[in-house]
Amino acid sequence: MKTIQSDNYPIFFENSIAELVNFIKNGNYSRFFILTDENTGAHCLPAIKAELGDDDNYDLIEIPAGEENKDIDYCIGIWRTLIDFAADRKSLVVNLGGGVISDMGGFAASTYKRGIDFVHVPTTLLSQVDASVGGKTGIDINSIKNIIGTFTQPKAVFINYNFLKTLPARQILSGTAEMLKHGLIVDAAYWERLKASDLSLPDEELIYWSVEIKNKVVVEDPTEKGIRKALNFGHTVGHAVETNSLINDSDPLTHGEAIAIGMICEAYLSYKKTGLKKEELDEIVAVIGGLYPKYPLATANFVTLCEIMLKDKKNQNGKINCTLLESIGKCTLDHICTDAELCESLAFYAS
Ligand code: NAD
Ligand code: ZN
Numbered sequence: 001m002k003t004i005q006s007d008n009y010p011i012f013f014e015n016s017i018a019e020l021v022n023f024i025k026n027g028n029y030s031r032f033f034i035l036t037d038e039n040t041g042a043h044c045l046p047a048i049k050a051e052l053g054d055d056d057n058y059d060l061i062e063i064p065a066g067e068e069n070k071d072i073d074y075c076i077g078i079w080r081t082l083i084d085f086a087a088d089r090k091s092l093v094v095n096l097g098g099g100v101i102s103d104m105g106g107f108a109a110s111t112y113k114r115g116i117d118f119v120h121v122p123t124t125l126l127s128q129v130d131a132s133v134g135g136k137t138g139i140d141i142n143s144i145k146n147i148i149g150t151f152t153q154p155k156a157v158f159i160n161y162n163f164l165k166t167l168p169a170r171q172i173l174s175g176t177a178e179m180l181k182h183g184l185i186v187d188a189a190y191w192e193r194l195k196a197s198d199l200s201l202p203d204e205e206l207i208y209w210s211v212e213i214k215n216k217v218v219v220e221d222p223t224e225k226g227i228r229k230a231l232n233f234g235h236t237v238g239h240a241v242e243t244n245s246l247i248n249d250s251d252p253l254t255h256g257e258a259i260a261i262g263m264i265c266e267a268y269l270s271y272k273k274t275g276l277k278k279e280e281l282d283e284i285v286a287v288i289g290g291l292y293p294k295y296p297l298a299t300a301n302f303v304t305l306c307e308i309m310l311k312d313k314k315n316q317n318g319k320i321n322c323t324l325l326e327s328i329g330k331c332t333l334d335h336i337c338t339d340a341e342l343c344e345s346l347a348f349y350a351s
Contacts, residue, residue: 001208006215007222009156011133013208016158017051020121023156024092025055029117032058032092033082035105037065040097043166044123048096058094059085063104067246067255070100070139072148078108092117092155098124098171099131099255102154103146106137110152119156123163125175125202126256129182129210132157134218134228143246144311145239151223159211161204172201173291174256177234179206180288181263182213185230188329195287230331232314233323237345238262240308244301253295260292265345269337270325272344280328297350302343309342 004011012019024032036045041062052058061081063074082091095105095118102120109118122132138149164172176199183191190209197206214231221228242258253261267284270276309320319336326332337345 001204004208004211004215006133006157007135007153007219009153011157011159011211011215013159013161013204016121016160017047020048020094020119020156020158021051021055023119023158024052024094027092027117027155028090029057029092030088030090031085032094033061033085033087034058034094034096035061035063035078035101035108036096037063037069037098037101039065039166040101040123044096044121044163047160047162048094048121063101065100067100067140067252068143070104072139072141075104075108075139078105079112082108082112087112087116089113089116092119094119094121095154096121096123097127098122099127102127102132103136103138103149106135106152106154107139107149110137110150115152117155118152119158120154121158121160123160124167125164125172125207126178127175128159128164129175129207130178130214132159133211133214135222143243144308145243153222159207161207164201169200170254170257173199174254176202176291177256177259177263177288179210181231181234181259182210184263184267184284184325184328185233185323185331186217186329187213188327191328199291226333229314229323229333231323233325233331234259234263234266236262236309236312236314236320236322236337237265237305237342239312240305241295241297243308244305245295257292257295260288261295261297261349264288264349265342266322266324268345268348269322269335269341272341273335273337274324274326274332276325276327280325283328297346299347299350302346303339305346306339306342 093109120132135153138146238259
């Protein structure tokens with residue numbers, strides 16, 4: 001698996017921990033900061049420390065695990081630590097974790113002293129195939145996802161397949177949702193490969209393929225003026241379901257579980273509005289429905305979900321905007337969906 005060259009930064013797959021340490025050593029950084037959560041601190045940091053050997057020119061910043069902590073308070077905590085340890089403009093932030101760490105660490109670094117360098121070492125499947133590539137950083141406010149953020153590219157990404165060995169099965173499946181999305185939006189052959197694979201632990205080649213797809217899309221359109229919107233398939237409904245679950249459920253949905261629900265709803269909208277065939281809808285429902293437990297969506301919640309969708313930053317002029325499918329492997333951008341259509345799609349999922 002070759003290194004992928006993204007917009008001015010490399011994505012390493014082979015010997016990636018050694019590549020990380022080389023990068024740090026050759027980067028002429030005054031000091032570096034490794035941001036982890038409690039799980040990646042326990043499971044992933046030891047391998048990095050071992051490779052660093054006696055290099056102790058760094059400080060650790062650890063936050064509690066979970067999407068509910070991707071917020072301004074923990075972000076202030078990161079800024080304060082950078083200040084306390086006198087991070088200067090030649091400091092580097094190493095984001096060692098899943099999408100929560102890469103989004104928040106990237107955001108904190110991209111704003112500290114008007115921007116210092118950061119790299120991602122993604123440790124979840126979801127962050128390897130999606131969150132670490134493309135330069136979106138951000139935090140949530142009032143559980144509104146990624147409402148504050150920047151487009152800032154990392155200086156490099158280091159993907160290490162071995163980190164997935166300690167990842168719980170539910171988190172693996174969370175990442176699988178984004179891989180399925182990559183197939184559905186632009187690559188029917190990839191969708192076919194995924195269907196024929198064991199998705200309880202996708203192999204390295206499938207991960208590489210997914211990163212290639214994501215990277216190709218974001219390099220073409222880094223700031224989401226056009227084709228990058230393809231990646232939003234499943235995310236209009238999915239983000240609303242995820243936000244609602246974060247607020248109300250004692251054991252909230254993972255990002256991928258919410259996106260899986262969103263993809264079923266938006267595939268239904270595609271069948272109604274943009275030419276997706278009935279057999280294709282049935283296939284999508286069978287594949288996705290077979291992987292994720294059914295989530296109880298109550299009809300009484302549909303209006304609330306539409307209200308959340310209205311606040312989505314993908315919208316314009318107060319209208320809810322979706323990326324839909326023309327067929328499996330071909331998406332179509334910028335479709336306004338009415339509340340009635342969205343409610344119908346939620347009812348389709350719930351039925
Ligand atoms: P996450 O970072 O919360 O990680 C999921 C869980 O796995 C956490 O409990 C974490 O501690 C644990 N974990 C991480 N690595 C582990 C390992 N190797 N072994 C054991 N446990 C481990 O969540 P995520 O699913 O990685 O990312 C979701 C976030 O990513 C969301 O906030 C979403 O908005 C964001 N995201 C961003 C982009 C982007 O383009 N920036 C794209 C997709 C998703
Ligand atoms: Zn996503």
